[in-house]
Amino acid sequence: MGWLVFAIIAWAGGWWLNHLLAHRPKTRATRLAVPVIFGVTILVIWEAVVHGLEISPILLPPPSQIAVTFAAKTDILWEDFVQTVIKGALTGYVMGCGAAFLIAVAIDRFPFLQRGLLPVGNFVAALPIIGMAPILVMWFGFDWHSKAAVVVVMVFFPMLVNTVQGLQDTDAMQRDLMRTYAAGYWKTLLKLRLPAAMPFIFNGLKIGSTLALIGAIVAEFFGSPIKGMGFRISTSVGQLALDLVWAEIAVAAMAGSAFYGGIALLEKATTFWHPSQRGRT
């Protein structure tokens, strides 16, 4: 009972603090503090409710236990991280986005291909591509190569569609100006159209970053060597070792956020001139 009361107090306290902070003028500190307080409050409530209602740790382990497992099993977690994120997701991401970018630049020269490929690409981007995973695992074997292949297929179309759209984002005036400067195709591409396409390209990269992790992890459900985050999650669920599962999830969340955040930072550095970036401090 005491734990439950504590949970309610924690909720009220966290909310009151955030309410106070949110109604003060926005600064960088409050913008950071408010979500952090919210997150910590959720964790405290989680801990308190698990103890208060005496939920079995097999069903929902408290955060403290997850943290202990995390600290104790860092070697396993690191091995899985390397296998899934570095080898599977990152390799596939670089290959898929690179290929999509090059092909987008290539088809940009042919309006015929553009008109044909854009609707098809848009259609394919909405399909449940993750279903390709069992086929690709069959083709490329159980190791990380097949995971990278799944990631390539998943990130390819969002990236392609975004890049093609971005390359069209210059208007006739700007292109005419380049022509009055006697700039050829390549010069126009490098100095005008690629920079103008950057916001779109980064949009594609961001969508791809979350898809890459999902693809690499889910592909491991269809067969993998005895390491990897997807493998660990599915086998640990079978053993009811849910604390290890949650630790893997924490790793995945951190990797995903870091991946996304890294691309967002890169975007800020590259497209500082764009209206969506200029307004912020």
Add this chain to the structure above:
Amino acid sequence: MRSIVPILTVVSTLFVIWYAAAIGLNAPWAYNKAERAGVELNFAALVSDTWSQDKPKLPAPHQVGIEIWETTVEMVLDGRGFSKRSLIYHSWVTFSATALGFLLGTGLGIALAIGIVYNRTMDMSVMPWVIASQTIPILAIAPMIIVVLNAVGISGLLPKAMISMYLSFFPVVVGMVKGLRSPGPMQLDQMRTWSATPAQTFWRLRLPSSMPYLFTSLKIGMAASLVGAIVGELPTGAVAGLGARLLAGSYYGQTIQIWSALIMAATLAAVLVGLIGVLQRITLKRMGMA
């Protein structure tokens, strides 16, 4: 209409590549068989063999087409349209989870968006977490959610729908926050000069002007919730649903079955997203927005 010819060209090119790839990928097995039988393969025999293997590495499009025909239309003609071997049955299982998850996700998404737009505290504390929640590969948690909910006694449709919900609420939140904030200060001031209550401002101004945003996010949410339902079916031990068909196919090397399940899933996605598109056109037309 101008783009029909290019689209058809691209699609038929894809089919040509598919057929060619089927020859290339299935050739080793065809040669292997021919060698053991002691016959020499000429090109025509090779092609016809690679396009008609039982468990090919890559089935040719017509093989997948025949498999789909046999497991849907023919089953219906036999009066076994809902038997467990029928793809219609599996599509229905997946569809029901998708639809429930999509409805729950849309409801949650709209509720969160209203909260975020009207409450400053919620805006600052919840919004970053909504974005962060999507960098967590939720699909990785799918097996755990299913197993845990099963242990508590909730099984069947709901666990899968929960995964679909988690995937589909995000685009709705983001789109609706944008949409509910889309009326400019001028329009909001106009409402104030009419001394409209907050509820009236919401129902007469904010909600109608958010509709175009809502439908765009619904399309993304629908595609996402189908993916969620399919992945949610993987760890349930391959009982029913398109995801289960994928898993069973990959266990037994039934590539044709995998491909037909995949094509069914793609068709389902296309139909559902297209349905929302139609709904969007009708609604926006009646509202005078399109």
